[in-house]
Amino acid sequence: MQLRNQVEWVLHCCAILAMLPEGARLSTRALAEFHGVPKEYLSKALQSLAQVGIVEGSLGPAGGYRLARPASAISFLDIVEAVEGGGRSFACTEIRCNAPCHPPGFRPEGPCQVARIMWRADDAWRRELAAQSLSALADQLGRELPADLQSRTAGWLKKRISS
Amino acid sequence: MQLRNQVEWVLHCCAILAMLPEGARLSTRALAEFHGVPKEYLSKALQSLAQVGIVEGSLGPAGGYRLARPASAISFLDIVEAVEGGGRSFACTEIRCNAPCHPPGFRPEGPCQVARIMWRADDAWRRELAAQSLSALADQLGRELPADLQSRTAGWLKKRISS
DNA sequence: GCCATAATACTCGGATAAGTTGTGTCCGAGTAGGCTAGG
DNA sequence: CCTAGCCTACTCGGACACAACTTATCCGAGTATTATGGC
Numbered sequence: 001m002q003l004r005n006q007v008e009w010v011l012h013c014c015a016i017l018a019m020l021p022e023g024a025r026l027s028t029r030a031l032a033e034f035h036g037v038p039k040e041y042l043s044k045a046l047q048s049l050a051q052v053g054i055v056e057g058s059l060g061p062a063g064g065y066r067l068a069r070p071a072s073a074i075s076f077l078d079i080v081e082a083v084e085g086g087g088r089s090f091a092c093t094e095i096r097c098n099a100p101c102h103p104p105g106f107r108p109e110g111p112c113q114v115a116r117i118m119w120r121a122d123d124a125w126r127r128e129l130a131a132q133s134l135s136a137l138a139d140q141l142g143r144e145l146p147a148d149l150q151s152r153t154a155g156w157l158k159k160r161i162s163s
Numbered sequence: 164m165q166l167r168n169q170v171e172w173v174l175h176c177c178a179i180l181a182m183l184p185e186g187a188r189l190s191t192r193a194l195a196e197f198h199g200v201p202k203e204y205l206s207k208a209l210q211s212l213a214q215v216g217i218v219e220g221s222l223g224p225a226g227g228y229r230l231a232r233p234a235s236a237i238s239f240l241d242i243v244e245a246v247e248g249g250g251r252s253f254a255c256t257e258i259r260c261n262a263p264c265h266p267p268g269f270r271p272e273g274p275c276q277v278a279r280i281m282w283r284a285d286d287a288w289r290r291e292l293a294a295q296s297l298s299a300l301a302d303q304l305g306r307e308l309p310a311d312l313q314s315r316t317a318g319w320l321k322k323r324i325s326s
Numbered sequence: 327g328c329c330a331t332a333a334t335a336c337t338c339g340g341a342t343a344a345g346t347t348g349t350g351t352c353c354g355a356g357t358a359g360g361c362t363a364g365g
Numbered sequence: 366c367c368t369a370g371c372c373t374a375c376t377c378g379g380a381c382a383c384a385a386c387t388t389a390t391c392c393g394a395g396t397a398t399t400a401t402g403g404c
C-alpha cells in the first residue's frame with residue numbers, strides 16, 4: 001500500500017504556494033524546476049488539485065497556480081484525496097457471502113465485521129490528516145528552516161512569481 | 164492507495180482458523196472453497212503468514228494450516244503487514260533537496276516536515292490495527308452471526324478439519 | 327501615438343508507451359498419512 | 366497379523382502470463398499577455 005509520488009510532489013507544491021504573497025502565482029514549470037520533477041507529469045497532479053478547488057490556475061503568460069482558498073482552510077486530507085482519490089483503502093468484496101454452506105444469494109445485514117475494523121483504522125488515518133492544515137505546515141517551515149535558506153528560496157521564487 | 168484483496172482473504176481465513184477447536188487444521192483448498200477464491204493464489208498469501216509465524220502449515224494428507232499462537236496474541240496489524248509488507252504508506256524522496264537555489268548535495272538535518280505529518284497519520288492507522296486482536300473479531304462474530312448460520316458453518320467446517 | 331495583428335507563454339486535455347505491481351495459473355518437488363500386497 | 370512399498374493429498378516454491386496501475390512523455394487546442402507593425 002503505497003501512495004503515489006504525486007502526493008509528495010503536490011504537498012510540497014502547496015507548501016510553496018502557501019508561503020507566497022497574497023494573490024501571487026507560480027507556473028507549473030517553476031514548481032517543477034524547484035522540486036526537480038518532470039513538468040508535464042506534475043501538471044497532471046496540479047490539475048487534480050484544480051478540479052476539486054484547492055488550487056486555481058490561470059492561462060497565458062504570467063499564468064500559473066495559486067491557492068484557491070486560505071491555507072488555513074486546506075487540510076492535508078484535501079490534498080491527498082485530490083490526487084489519490086477519496087475511496088477507502090480497504091475494499092470489502094463480501095466474500096463472507098461465498099461460503100458454500102450458505103444459501104445462494106445470501107446477504108447478511110450490516111457491514112462485514114472485518115471491514116468495520118479496517119475502516120475504523122482508515123478513519124483514524126483520515127482524521128489525522130484532516131487535522132493538519134497547510135498553514136500549520138507553512139508556519140512550521142518558517143520556524144524550522146535556517147534563515148539563509150529561507151532568504152535564498154524567497155529570492156529564487158520572487159524571480160518566478162507572476163502577477 | 165488500495166490494499167490488496169489478499170488482505171481481505173487472509174483476514175477472513177484467520178477468523179475461521181481462530182474459531183476452530185484447539186489444534187485443528189484446515190487445508191488451503193478448504194479455505195479457498197469456503198471463501199470462493201482461487202486456491203493457488205490464496206496459498207501464496209497464507210505462505211506469507213506462515214513466514215512471519217502467524218500461521219503454521221503442515222505437509223501431507225491431513226495437513227493444512229492452524230494459528231501458530233493464540234488468537235489473542237495476533238493483531239490485525241500483524242496480518243495486514245504480513246501480506247502487504249511493513250513499509251510506510253508515504254515514501255519521502257527528499258525532493259526538498261532538489262531546489263536549484265540550494266547548494267548541490269545539500270542535506271537538511273531532521274526528517275522532512277511534510278513526511279513527519281504523513282507518517283503521524285500512518286502511525287495512527289497502525290495503532291488502530293494493532294489494538295484489534297483476532298480473538299476480539301472471533302468473539303464479535305460469535306455474538307453477531309445468526310445461530311443457524313453458525314451451526315451450518317460449523318457443520319461444514321467439521322467435515323473439512325484435519326487431525 | 328493608436329490600433330490590429332502576430333508571437334509568446336502558459337494551461338488544458340488527449341494519446342501513447344514503458345515499467346512496475348497485482349492477480350491468477352500451472353507444474354514439479356518434497357512430505358506425511360493411508361492403502362495394498364506379500365510374507 | 367505385520368511390514369514394505371505404493372498411492373494419494375497436501376504444502377512449498379518457482380516460472381509464467383495477463384491485466385491494471387503508475388509514471389511518465391508528447392502534442393495539439395485554447396487563452397491571455399506581450400511584442401510588433403502599419404496607419
